[in-house]
Amino acid sequence: DTAVSQTPKYLVTQMGNDKSIKCEQNLGHDTMYWYKQDSKKFLKIMFSYNNKELIINETVPNRFSPKSPDKAHLNLHINSLELGDSAVYFCASSQDRLAGGPEDTQYFGPGTRLTVL
């Protein structure tokens, strides 16, 4: 059973288009994230949602708009795609950090490789 799933796995599109990536987690976690991984493998957080509310927004262009219809889903919509948006995008989820809790780690999806031509 897939814990964190993303669709699509690959996305190739032209500059200027609008596209969405979907993410779902079946772990019952309260918090979900979007990360961007560049060609040098550097992994940077973009957004975090806790119980459908935005809690982290890391200086990401407003062309990127996350949407959380419920706490099991966090979708990423990107408007007016640019060449520099080409990257692998990872969704992740976790429980809220608990003092001394064993389940603080984040579980990552398989990634969506976005190529903007």
Place this chain on the structure above:
Amino acid sequence: GESVGLHLPTLSVQEGDNSIINCAYSNSASDYFIWYKQESGKGPQFIIDIRSNMDKRQGQRVTVLLNKTVKHLSLQIAATQPGDSAVYFCAENNGSGYNFNKFYFGSGTKLNVKP
């Protein structure tokens, strides 16, 4: 596959040898650290974690060492196997305020295991 122009630090070890992957973190207030393994074409996977009230934690074939004085974290893999070949990331978190779920990832180290 790998991207052209990748400049990850790379560690090459012989199968059966022990591997040590190092990570320097920046925030002295960080109190929770995780090591992740990322295989080609997959998302990062949890390996082991450690809290700042500990300096060593052991898992199956892996050990994490934390030196808060010099803000250094290491991952030791015993009897390295070809399946250990991957990129390894450390991540830090300081668990305060709105950043309680925010992890900062290191730049990654690529481990190549030679058969």
